[in-house]
Amino acid sequence: MSQYIQVAEEEGEEPMEVPSEEDGTLLLSTLSAQFPGACGLKYRNPDTGSMRGIRLADGRLYPPDVDWSNRIYVAVFPKTENKKKSGSTASGSNASTSSPDEQDGGHYKSKKYERQRCSDLIVLGLPWKSTEEDLRKYFSQFGELLMVQVKVDPKTRQSKGFGFIRFADYDSQFKCMSQRHMIDGRWCDVRIPNSKEGAQQIMNRKVFVGRCTEDMTAEDLRNYFGKYGEVVDVFIPKPFRAFAFVTFADPEVSQNLCGEDHIIKGASVHISSAAPKNYDRHNDKKSTSPHQLGYTQAYPPNPWSQGPRGTTQPMHNQGTPMAQGSLPNNLGLGNLNLGALQFNPAMLAAAQAMLSGQGGWGPVGLVSQGNNPPVGGNVTPVTTTITGGETSSQASVQSFGSIGSGSGGTMGAAPPIPNNNSFLGWGSSQVSASEAGGSPGVGGWGTPQSKPSGAWN
């Protein structure tokens, strides 16, 4: 049965509730949707005083007992991301880049966010009166800022209502983009600027594994590929169709494997890039518009952010982000080497159908698994009010306390999200500073929880 599980980013911190599946397991994708980069769960065993790890298999976390009970779990992150643990010392030396799953020091290193570069971010919807100092104060909660700008009219010095920021590290950027922001009483959006479109290094985390044999189970593939990096999903079409999809947490791992042949259970499988789901096999090319490809949705890890020019797609497509634009030749099925007859056309068509059906695209950071959408129906906002110090400016952070389709509902049955920024009343709704501390003025939501001033998770 489904229940909500309390998870904290670190022990002692305020937990957030994440929904389990009907079978009682917690999808790793559900966890990582709220805790980007998380790769597992643990909790402190009161009997022994030590931390106890939660079983993870095939992208699912299993309750330690008959259910999850009421204990508070702590999200586990790959060592390289656990900056808080490493403290301020030796932060520059990346002694280990391995994820916990990584074995035997292979030549594939899991870089996680290290390879993700920061971009300038545009901040839209700023109050006219907000200054760069205000922005710096507000956005510093997410991490070190390298740049803060508020665009003003050169003559009047009046703010144009938008600005730009840049974080020093991707993790900060990721966190910042994963939510909307209440700044001086207005909801503001942080997005990748249009001018930076295509400059992102979006890489597919999902690989196509061809020439699979029938005796290869998902566990086999997970075990095998686990030595190259953290595997977040394995998908084997049923009935047997001689191929599978393996999704890694790190797109670089996927890319490194592409083109290689590997021996699994005595059979030679071929690994190649999984095609985007909108690949147009009739014209033997992918769709021309990157927006139609879901590309603009692929980058911002903010699942609630609209894409530029209103191209927001429903978020029920699970899947992986895809190299696009900057990596023109690794898309589609053109790189599956038909000429070598490694796969027959029926197999390719079946593979494409699978990708189209279950979705090959998704936002970075929303580790996908199975057919479960990362965003469900009912969403409960958490509003944090942040007082901007002596400037008396007030800002609050909105994140989500729980995501799911509510009691009894399955996430798979969640309705698609409308393709516009009025979803959940955003886009046009603005909340006064006085309202911000209480119920957000966005329609249909339940009672928001409050968090201490300045808190982040």
Add this chain to the structure above:
DNA sequence: GTTGAGCGTT
């Protein structure tokens, strides 16, 4: 001293 979808005097 007004406005509220957008995209950056370098």
